[in-house]
Amino acid sequence: MIKQLFSCIGEYKKESLLAPLTVTGEVVLEVLIPLIMASLIDKGIVLGQMDVILKLGGILVAAVLFSLTFGVVAGLYASRASAGFAANLRKKMYYTIQDFSFYNIDRFSTASLVTRLTTDVTNVQHAYQMVIRVAVRSPMMLFFSLLMSFRVNPRLSFIFLVVIPFLGGGLYLIARRAFPVFNRIFRAYDRLNRVVQENLRGIRVVKSFVREEHEKKKFNEVSRQIYTDFTLAEKILAFNAPLMQSAIYICLLFISWVGARMVVATTMTTGQLVSLFSYTLQILMSLMMLSMVFVMITISRASAERIVEVLNEEKDLHNPEHPVMTVKDGGIRFEKVSFGYSKNPNKLCLVDVDLQIESGQTVGIIGGTGSGKSTLVQLIPRLYDVTHGTVYVGGVDVRSYDLQALREQVAMVLQKNVLFSGTIKENLRWGNANATDEELIAVCRLAQADGFIRAFPEGYDTYLEQGGVNLSGGQKQRLCIARALLKKPKILILDDSTSAVDTKTDALIRKAFREMIPETTKLIIAQRVASVMDADQIIVMDQGRVVAVGSHDELLATNQIYREVYHSQLRGGDDHGAA
Ligand SMILES: Nc1ncnc2c1ncn2[C@@H]1O[C@H](COP(=O)(O)OP(=O)(O)OP(=O)(O)O)[C@@H](O)[C@H]1O
Ligand SMILES: [Mg+2]
Incomplete structure (x- = not known):
């Protein structure tokens, strides 16, 4: 599955590599910033050294600017890569579907193909964007911030070893509860698409059988299901915030309390304490982002499977190896x-x-x-x-x-039969793109269509709305016959x-x-x-x-x-x- 998907990255490999690279730059700078800040406080502000303040302040500003730039550039690369990846994926699916035989088409419903081409591709696109950006950033941030905080003060940093498993476990439980709900939501979308599509395609039948109420009920049921599930999912995800907040406050309280004593006892500097605060936020935030990525990737796995199902559909009609190119006669x-x-x-x-x-x-x-x-x-x-x-x-x-x-x-x-939106002429030329106007008229005479076409004010240039809703059933049939005749x-x-x-x-x-x-x-x-x-x-x-x-x-x-x-x-x- 992964191989199939990766082959669609195609010409966006460069962007897909540059995004994680620039993210790495961003992370390295962001981890260094609290350290520079600590030096600025300890060696500059506390000692009242103006030249040190200016020098380190300059470095700090430069680091912040660079990290911001890296962040923006990474974002740009990631969105370009993921949008391009999605475009390739859509194209590959669409081309595959064009080659489907009637047997293949019978196996997928139109509604499900549409959902796969739209919603599912969008899910995979978002997941990919996260993978090359957030999924690179968060673990790296987590690792480096932990490393730095241990370097600054190993004793205080032990609090993380206590809080991280607690927070991680909580986030994991939330994600695991939310995943089946999200999965259900996407299946409900499939149904919603089907209901709406069938209704719109058959709107005349619905009206003539006065089935509007029944159709509304069908629609409301699916729509309601999506609403309920989304509310449930949000409810589960809402636990993220209090969990996160309590983890942050526990860490900050502990570090302030013990840290302040250390500063008083001069076993730690004020700058170091401030930098530890920054690292706390960075560590816990990246842990939360990581759990979001985890949810997103699991959700999109279902989408990816549905996409690959289309791409891998075994075509059941094959051209022979040495095909006969001409049909001798019509026997x-x-x-x-x-x-x-x-x-x-x-x-x-x-x-x-x-x-x-x-x-x-x-x-x-x-x-x-x-x-x-x-x-x-x-x-x-x-x-x-x-x-x-x-x-x-x-x-x-x-x-x-x-x-x-x-x-x-x-x-x-x-x-x-199906006509397409366009003029009568354009529709007829489906039979033969190079047919002259005289040929068009000749086949329409044969199919007894010339008379009614000429009766239209615009004649052969009459525009067929939405596949011919402005034609009668018999007129449509005669146009379809003329179109077939044009193939000779x-x-x-x-x-x-x-x-x-x-x-x-x-x-x-x-x-x-x-x-x-x-x-x-x-x-x-x-x-x-x-x-x-x-x-x-x-x-x-x-x-x-x-x-x-x-x-x-x-x-x-x-x-x-x-x-x-x-x-x-x-x-x-x-x-x-x-x-
Ligand atoms: N795409 C399909 N998939 C599965 N079964 C099908 C499909 N199309 C037709 N059938 C089945 O094949 C049988 C023959 O259908 P067919 O369309 O050939 O009948 P028909 O003689 O053309 O009928 P009608 O006069 O109503 O057009 C039917 O029992 C139908 O249910
Ligand atoms: Mg039939």
């Missing part, structure tokens, strides 16, 4: 294909599928909801790998292709992509496909029989199996399921005449 063959989303062999979503689709054919896929239609077509551009059997495209196993080359040739309009693919897959388009326009789209892109293999998943009845072959699916393949007339004569669906839709009064 598709399934050979004894079985597939399950989980690695559990008993949970198969596709069982023993055999299919033969010639290049250029139009194929309809029909079947009940959850019968495996989307699952079947996702294997063609290798969004998932088969569990058993082989999928061939253009006569070659899809696993032998270069992933990008394969996906260039297989355009898929997903069931849950050898295989075009429409997964329920005309469900929101009226039957007449649906028929026009299919007619345009037949006439304008005859070489492209077209796979059309549909709920309406009318959308597939003119296809070369229709695949009927039921519970993960292909139960029948044939033309409309053949299936009507031989297949019970198909006949039932067809007749129920006829009775439903769909205007099938349009097809």
Whole structure:
């Protein structure tokens, strides 16, 4: 884990080294300052030596200035190093996520990925900043201050050996109590993010089902939990202050009491007593800082683990060593294909599928909801790998292709489609960044989108707010089809992509496909029989199996399921005449 994280320090190694170095300078000076002060008092002020006062005073001022400068510079280096480290970490995670297959994405929730990219990275950033600064400073300060105080007066300094274990033990107990609470808080943040994200993404559904009250309750529960835990954590940490204060006062009282007698008995000078006071503060403060670092590091360990989990996620799709770079044609063959989303062999979503689709054919896929239609077509551009059997495209196993080359040739309009904020033109060019305006218009005509786009005052430059909230469902679907067409693919897959388009326009789209892109293999998943009845072959699916393949007339004569669906839709009064 540490190795993974350290590799992200990258170009910020210099800052990461300079921060502890300047901190060392700061500590050395800070430890020397009480000593200079002691000399100033004993040799200057007490003896009334003006020249000594001036000389030592000058050195003192210089030491203070240098120590302050070192402190500021250390702070700068530490924040630059930690911010850079965090930026590298975020970038590496983001790039890793871009390479995730659908299988990888299924394993993490979106909300948890967002928390990992934001909150967790920030935690690790703070911890790193502390490690290269405070975690260097405090132990060093503790050590040197102890050393100096023993040099000044070993007898008095024994008080530290009594107080430090007592304070350290107390701080340790506090940190140990607080740690699980903090851990819980970060998990609650995960939940809070999920609740808010799902709510915002589904705000229309929430409103139409009048679920606002339920959503508010869900939100309040998580929010309340975070509040309670934070209060608890603060309560535990609040013990830090009295513990610290009592330790400081015990030491100061003891040193003043015994020290004053020593000064009177002239076994110790006033300067030495004053310097001991400074060392007391330095020792105890660094002990407290150390306990804070301890808490911070333990908290961020959970965050670091969650980050590394993303970085180490095993990618389950790999490019072959000598990939095939060109797809010969749009022929598709399934050979004894079985597939399950989980690695559990008993949970198969596709069982023993055999299919033969010639290049250029139009194929309809029909079947009940959850019968495996989307699952079947996702294997063609290798969004998932088969569990058993082989999928061939253009006569070659899809696993032998270069992933990008394969996906260039297989355009898929997903069931849950997404447009991005930007103009219509920009969205279409996702299909092909270099397409000319004429090409854009041509594909939009094919997808029956040209008409409604021109009806907008800004035409093709119309801005799509937030992924197309200002479009109707059917308009969005047609834009997605046009975007896929722009890739000029050898295989075009429409997964329920005309469900929101009226039957007449649906028929026009299919007619345009037949006439304008005859070489492209077209796979059309549909709920309406009318959308597939003119296809070369229709695949009927039921519970993960292909139960029948044939033309409309053949299936009507031989297949019970198909006949039932067809007749129920006829009775439903769909205007099938349009097809
Ligand atoms: N990402 C996924 N992870 C796990 N299981 C999934 C996933 N996607 C689908 N499934 C399961 O696979 C089965 C087939 O789903 P699929 O989406 O292929 O059905 P479909 O025929 O496309 O249905 P619909 O007509 O409703 O779109 C279902 O039982 C579903 O629960
Ligand atoms: Mg589906």
